[in-house]
Amino acid sequence: MTKLLSRLLACCLALLVFTQVNAKELIDDFKIEEGVATFTQEKKFSFLSTPIKSSGLFKVYKHNILWQVNSPVFSKLLIIDNEIWQFIEPNNSEVKTKDGIANHYRKMVTHASIETLIQTVFTGTINEEQWDTTVKSEQCLLLQPKDTLLAQAISLLELCLGEEEGEREVLITDTQKNTTKIVLTQTKNSLSDEDINEFNIH
Amino acid sequence: MNLTSINKLYVWCVQCIIFVVILLYLAANQPVSINANLTALFDNNTNDDWKAIQQQFNTGASTKQIYLIGHSSLDIAKEAANTFVNQAGNIDGIDSVTGKLSNIPNQSMMINSYSGFEQQLLLPAFRDAITHQDLEKIFKIEFELINQIGEQLVAQTIEKDPTLSFAHFLNRSPFPQNKINITSDGYLTVPHNNLVYNLVTISTKEGALNVNKAKSIVESLNAIPLTPEVDYVRTGGIFYSDEASRSAESEMKLLGGLSIIATLFLIFISYRRFSVVISTLFLISISILYGFIGLNIFFKEVNLLTMIFAITLVGIAVDYSFHSFTELQRIKATQRSPLSTIRMSLVLSFITTTLGYTLLVVVPIVLFKQIAVFTVFGLLGALLTVLLVYPYLHQKFDFSRQKPLVFYAKANRLHQKLFNLNVKVSIAAVCIIAALCITSLFNISFVDNPKSFYRVSDALSNSEVKVKEILGQKFDNQYLLVKGDSAQTLLENEEQLLPLLNQLKSTQVIGSYQAISQWLPSIERQKKDNQLLVNAGNNQYFSQFSSLLGLNANKVDIATQYLTPESWFETPLGKTYQSMLIKDAESYYSIIRFSNITDVAVLSATFAELKQSVFVDTLADTEKELSVFREVLLMIFAIAFLTAFIVFIFRYGWKRACVGVLVPVFAFTIAIALSQLFQGYINLFNVAAGLVVLALGLDYSVFYAEHGFSQSITQTTLMSALSSIFVFAMLGFSATPAIASFGQTVFIGIVITFLFSPIITKVHGFESRKKRKND
Numbered sequence A: 001m002t003k004l005l006s007r008l009l010a011c012c013l014a015l016l017v018f019t020q021v022n023a024k025e026l027i028d029d030f031k032i033e034e035g036v037a038t039f040t041q042e043k044k045f046s047f048l049s050t051p052i053k054s055s056g057l058f059k060v061y062k063h064n065i066l067w068q069v070n071s072p073v074f075s076k077l078l079i080i081d082n083e084i085w086q087f088i089e090p091n092n093s094e095v096k097t098k099d100g101i102a103n104h105y106r107k108m109v110t111h112a113s114i115e116t117l118i119q120t121v122f123t124g125t126i127n128e129e130q131w132d133t134t135v136k137s138e139q140c141l142l143l144q145p146k147d148t149l150l151a152q153a154i155s156l157l158e159l160c161l162g163e164e165e166g167e168r169e170v171l172i173t174d175t176q177k178n179t180t181k182i183v184l185t186q187t188k189n190s191l192s193d194e195d196i197n198e199f200n201i202h
Numbered sequence B: 001m002n003l004t005s006i007n008k009l010y011v012w013c014v015q016c017i018i019f020v021v022i023l024l025y026l027a028a029n030q031p032v033s034i035n036a037n038l039t040a041l042f043d044n045n046t047n048d049d050w051k052a053i054q055q056q057f058n059t060g061a062s063t064k065q066i067y068l069i070g071h072s073s074l075d076i077a078k079e080a081a082n083t084f085v086n087q088a089g090n091i092d093g094i095d096s097v098t099g100k101l102s103n104i105p106n107q108s109m110m111i112n113s114y115s116g117f118e119q120q121l122l123l124p125a126f127r128d129a130i131t132h133q134d135l136e137k138i139f140k141i142e143f144e145l146i147n148q149i150g151e152q153l154v155a156q157t158i159e160k161d162p163t164l165s166f167a168h169f170l171n172r173s174p175f176p177q178n179k180i181n182i183t184s185d186g187y188l189t190v191p192h193n194n195l196v197y198n199l200v201t202i203s204t205k206e207g208a209l210n211v212n213k214a215k216s217i218v219e220s221l222n223a224i225p226l227t228p229e230v231d232y233v234r235t236g237g238i239f240y241s242d243e244a245s246r247s248a249e250s251e252m253k254l255l256g257g258l259s260i261i262a263t264l265f266l267i268f269i270s271y272r273r274f275s276v277v278i279s280t281l282f283l284i285s286i287s288i289l290y291g292f293i294g295l296n297i298f299f300k301e302v303n304l305l306t307m308i309f310a311i312t313l314v315g316i317a318v319d320y321s322f323h324s325f326t327e328l329q330r331i332k333a334t335q336r337s338p339l340s341t342i343r344m345s346l347v348l349s350f351i352t353t354t355l356g357y358t359l360l361v362v363v364p365i366v367l368f369k370q371i372a373v374f375t376v377f378g379l380l381g382a383l384l385t386v387l388l389v390y391p392y393l394h395q396k397f398d399f400s401r402q403k404p405l406v407f408y409a410k411a412n413r414l415h416q417k418l419f420n421l422n423v424k425v426s427i428a429a430v431c432i433i434a435a436l437c438i439t440s441l442f443n444i445s446f447v448d449n450p451k452s453f454y455r456v457s458d459a460l461s462n463s464e465v466k467v468k469e470i471l472g473q474k475f476d477n478q479y480l481l482v483k484g485d486s487a488q489t490l491l492e493n494e495e496q497l498l499p500l501l502n503q504l505k506s507t508q509v510i511g512s513y514q515a516i517s518q519w520l521p522s523i524e525r526q527k528k529d530n531q532l533l534v535n536a537g538n539n540q541y542f543s544q545f546s547s548l549l550g551l552n553a554n555k556v557d558i559a560t561q562y563l564t565p566e567s568w569f570e571t572p573l574g575k576t577y578q579s580m581l582i583k584d585a586e587s588y589y590s591i592i593r594f595s596n597i598t599d600v601a602v603l604s605a606t607f608a609e610l611k612q613s614v615f616v617d618t619l620a621d622t623e624k625e626l627s628v629f630r631e632v633l634l635m636i637f638a639i640a641f642l643t644a645f646i647v648f649i650f651r652y653g654w655k656r657a658c659v660g661v662l663v664p665v666f667a668f669t670i671a672i673a674l675s676q677l678f679q680g681y682i683n684l685f686n687v688a689a690g691l692v693v694l695a696l697g698l699d700y701s702v703f704y705a706e707h708g709f710s711q712s713i714t715q716t717t718l719m720s721a722l723s724s725i726f727v728f729a730m731l732g733f734s735a736t737p738a739i740a741s742f743g744q745t746v747f748i749g750i751v752i753t754f755l756f757s758p759i760i761t762k763v764h765g766f767e768s769r770k771k772r773k774n775d
Helices: A002-030 A112-123 A148-153 A193-197 B005-029 B049-061 B074-088 B107-113 B124-131 B135-147 B153-157 B165-170 B211-223 B237-271 B274-298 B304-309 B311-328 B340-361 B366-388 B390-397 B406-418 B423-442 B458-471 B487-506 B523-538 B543-549 B572-580 B600-608 B618-652 B654-679 B684-707 B711-731 B737-762 B766-774
Strands: A034-044 A052-061 A064-071 A075-080 A083-087 A105-108 A131-135 A140-145 A154-161 A167-174 A179-188 B033-035 B064-071 B094-098 B188-192 B195-204 B231-236 B301-303 B475-484 B512-514 B581-583 B588-595 B613-616
Touching: A002 A140, A002 A154, A034 B135, A052 A112, A052 A193, A052 B135, A064 A112, A075 A112, A112 A154, A112 A167, A140 A148, A148 A154, A148 B107, B005 B274, B005 B366, B005 B390, B033 B211, B033 B304, B049 B475, B049 B581, B049 B613, B064 B074, B064 B237, B064 B458, B074 B094, B074 B195, B107 B153, B107 B165, B107 B572, B124 B135, B124 B165, B124 B487, B124 B523, B135 B153, B135 B165, B135 B543, B153 B165, B188 B458, B195 B211, B195 B231, B211 B237, B231 B237, B231 B458, B237 B274, B237 B304, B237 B311, B237 B458, B237 B711, B274 B311, B274 B366, B274 B390, B301 B304, B301 B366, B304 B366, B311 B340, B311 B366, B311 B390, B311 B684, B311 B711, B340 B366, B340 B618, B340 B684, B366 B390, B406 B711, B406 B737, B423 B654, B475 B487, B475 B600, B475 B618, B487 B512, B487 B523, B487 B588, B487 B600, B572 B581, B572 B588, B600 B613, B618 B654, B618 B684, B654 B684, B654 B737, B684 B711, B684 B737, B711 B737
Parallel strands: B033 B301
Antiparallel strands: A034 A052, A034 A179, A052 A064, A064 A075, A075 A083, A083 A105, A131 A140, A140 A154, A154 A167, A167 A179, B064 B195, B064 B231, B094 B195, B188 B195, B475 B588, B475 B613, B512 B588, B581 B588
16 A cells, blocks of 8 residues: 555656656747747737737847737837837937937836736746746646736736747737737747847937 | 132033023923935025925935845745835834835726726827827827737727727836836735845835934844845935944044044143043033034034034134143142133134134035034133133142143244244245145136035945846936926926927937826816817727727717816825825925936926926035035135234234234145145035134134243144144044045144244234333
8 A cells, every 4th residue: 555655656746747847848949049930910809809910020139029010000119128119110200319319219118017928928938936837738838927917917828839840829818808819930040130230229 | 800710610600500401401392303414515494485395305205215125036035025024114213114016006096097087188199190180190009009918908998988099098107117026915026136026115204314213213124133045135315324324423433532532642641630631521521512502502403414523623622721721830729810811812712713613604504504503602611611610620739730841842942943944945845835736726626516525335325226226217316396376287387398308208318207297187188188089089080990990989078077186196096196296385396207317417408498397406406506605615714814814903913913814824725735636626625624724723823922932832732733633634534525625624724824823923013012012
């Protein structure tokens, strides 16, 4: 009986260790250190019959993110050193600093939790202080926010590796059961000098 | 009236009892508090409404203190924060301690704050797009909002406002900090360098500028046991006050103690009697007591620097003791009025010194007033003690039993030799000194930054930098103060400023700003924005968005009621802005705060022309005022010089008056020149030192003019100079730059004054001629 119990305990421990290792490996698989990817986004609201669709591309460089929506309207955000900068249309709102340098970006005052979400969605960087992580399947991780402000907006984040190489699917479920599905396809693993230049906000 | 020694003692006792009773009465009813405000050097009793409001805002701001408690494990950091919050909450003087999200409004609270007013709030971008009929821009704003990852605003507000103007209005943070997270159990956390910090905010009952309160709170905070391996970082006004107070206290003890010991040792060596040492110690104690009585009578609050400058009183007060004991060494104990010969000199010396210090009272710098009152009262106590107590002590202890020390006879001869030097050598020496002084004075640079008067420890300033780094943005010390006759006019005045502020933000002169009107538009603005939105709806400006959603986004209701300050300030969001509004009997005032100012000069120049608002930069304002008062002080110096000159002319004739007054002026000039050479700059305290040099220098001139270049006068002036040098040279080593500047200049000035003041005996005025005739 004691033998049986100890074997059972050993099996449980092995399973626990395997799950932990598996979760860690999955987290590593989601990470994008540097590269370019395209995305399509579909937002379903409970109060709308048709989903809101958009598409664009994003670039990751040294933990910084450029998120560019191309359709149906153009917009660009840069997340640099935990600060969000919004691109301003050069034709009508270009502003110059006191030194005369054209400044195409305006710093947005947002909350850290939004940056956490964007970082997690687009780079797969999962901060375990901010997310509770569970393995859903071989390809999928479930994340629940620990941060209160984020938890007020998001109830669940599902990250899945796609069938194709470099493909990922993200499903965000908010507290009102509205969902946002984002499909990401990594097209490049490194950035050109031109791409890197885009991370220069001035 | 020629009283006996015992009757003089009785008179002294009576007046002393009266003063002590006054002190006790004042201390019981209105005790003096000690203030450590770096910029509170000027009078507080201003009639300027703006200044009074500024003080209210500044005091309110100094009640906030921050602790960041960090560990690599969030749970340990939270537990450490909990322990700290529980213990700090029991400290007397602390109003509240919080480590949790209790007063930060969440999104639902913010939406509810505007319930019923959703379609009358527009941000400039939305307003501009409608005004310019830019339908593409309107759709872009709407689409970006609905497409934003993780935002709930649209879902929660679209029912009340399908135009999304309200969601756009709320889609920003009311706080400049952007690095704070909130845990599920409500803790405010910030990740930094592999540690997670818990933010704990402390609100004290009084501002940090009350030193005694600040000190007791910091002592209690320091007594809280800290969790091992947990990083505690803190910043706030009380920590600066506490450090300034500790530094002042230790300097007072060390420098004051050393100078008193050195002075008493000098007295013992010179008179070889313990009774003289004890009597002088008694005189010093009485003069300090009288100084405090003066402060209690005239002030409710005393600056910390005054307490340090109080040491200078010791140097001046003991001079009376030296003059008296040197005289008493020559007078028999049985003589009825043993100090009659030097009484006039003592009184004259008191008058000239008092005159010098009284002039400081007219300077609108409260610190100088306090120093003047303390010194004048202290010297009055010393003079009364010398004239009324010393004759009795002489009768008891017979100070004439010890003959003067031979050393002073030698010193006198040596000093005499200085004036018999070879003319060529003298001229060469004077030329070298003059060249040095002129070069130095031509390169003089004045520094009036009040921050340079104090030296903040590296630990404190590093701590503040670290807190700023961990938390992200933090408000700068400068702010814009806006005035209005009513709450509505105040909001309207603020709204007129917003385009200018946005321009400054876009040109990166400021990083961001915080104003009440950003979140509470005036009723006039709400009316206009609602009208604009109604017209836009009627003209189908939101049709593109309507077709995307399959809803009617052009539905806008006409506003029938408007959001008022009274109701908004009661909402969770409004409550966080309450401290930014102050009302006095006639007007309303609000502040607009800035973060990440990159160019204060541009900001100051931009706001200079504005009406109904004032740009407040306390440090720069103080700097400006200090530079003016440095010039005023030089004027006072000139007036003191002229007054002394006139008194001297009447007493000693114009030739001796010229010499008697010019020697301290000459000494001060060299002292300033050398201070510039050593320090690299001159500040207000170097200039203020001139008055002490003048006061002591005139004393020496009076005694030399009255009693000649005798051994006894050499003894008293040398002792006086040495005791003053002990005090001021000690101050030169102070860790507080302002005090070190003062001590250094006075030290140099006194050495030079002592060396050259006997010149007055080489010039014959009518007084000396009269004296010689009588002799």
